Amino acid sequence: MTQFSANLGFLWQELSLPDAIRAAKAAGFDAVECHWPYDTPAEVTKAALAETGLRMLGINTVRGAAGENGLSALPGRAADARAAIDQALAYAAQIGAGAVHVMAGFSAGEEARKIFCENLAYAASAAAPLGITILIEPLNRHDAPGYFLQTTDQAAAIIAEVGAPNLKLMFDCYHIGRTEGDITTRFAALRGIVGHVQFAGVPTRGRPDQGELNYAMIFAQITGSGWSAPLGAEYKPDGPTGDSLGWMQALSQG
Known part of the structure; x- marks a missing residue:
């Protein structure tokens, strides 16, 4: 049976x-996962995980200032990016989370790519002794226009260039479905570098049993x-979360 993690960011x-x-x-x-747990x-957080027996699969690095949406591909912000990586790794290690998603931010160009690769190499090196995976995630151009990382091909090339065994792809079916499509073929091709899978209905980012994808x-x-x-499960409920969970039983049978 398919298992599911609740993304508590949504x-x-x-x-x-x-x-x-x-x-x-x-x-x-x-299991659970979240975006930015740092206010708790x-x-x-560790006590609640121990109480429930759930594992926190992953957390994100902070987004930075308004309009940045991440720091690690922003030229001139390496110190801030690495401080955010250190913060995320320390929190993840304390709660037993398995992965940290390093957010790239809004930027473009060769200098942005260079600093992103350097920051990812730093993150992967720091994460390795902790047993933590570093994730990068392409965001679709409709929801996040101008985000540095936009396609799975771009992500795969960066992962290959950095060459760290614990640097992996966040395969988000929603983002890929919005701009690339062909989810099953892409997953098969990228399977070796996938570190986590997320999903939501396309195109609304609603519950997964609504929309154009056959989950x-x-x-x-x-x-x-x-x-x-x-x-x-990183989708936006259209009401109370508990009322949106009718998909779980049917989709767990795969």
Whole structure:
């Protein structure tokens, strides 16, 4: 059966992080993940994870100032980017999270690519002794115009250039579906560098049983490839999160 992780950046946003972890457990999720947990002391988050028996799969580096959406591909901001990486790795290590998504930010050009690769090499080196995976995620041009990392081909080339075994691709079916499509073929081609999978309905980013993607087929292909880690539900409920979870039972059968 397919396992699922609740992305608490979108689900149960009205709750504190510890209470959202508890809600995810009560709803039957197998794990959790979030965006920016830093307002909650790590020991409080760790206690809620221990109480529920859930694992935090991953967290993000901070977005920086308004309009930056990440720091690691911004020329002239290497010190800030590495401070954000250090912060995320320290928090992840304390709560036992398995991955850190290093956010690139809004930028473009060769200098941005160069500094992004340098910061990713730094992150991967710092994360390796902690057993933490570094993730990078292409964001679609409709939701995040101007974001440095926009396609899976671009991400794959950067991962190959950095050459760190713990640097992986965040394969977000929603973002890829919005601009690249052909989800199952792309997943098969990229399977060796995928570190985490996320999903939402396309094109609205709503629940996964609504929209143009056949997630029953997609999940069956992903699990058929030998993927056993929980898939991240990163969608926007159109009401209370608990009322949006009717998809879970049907889509867990793959």
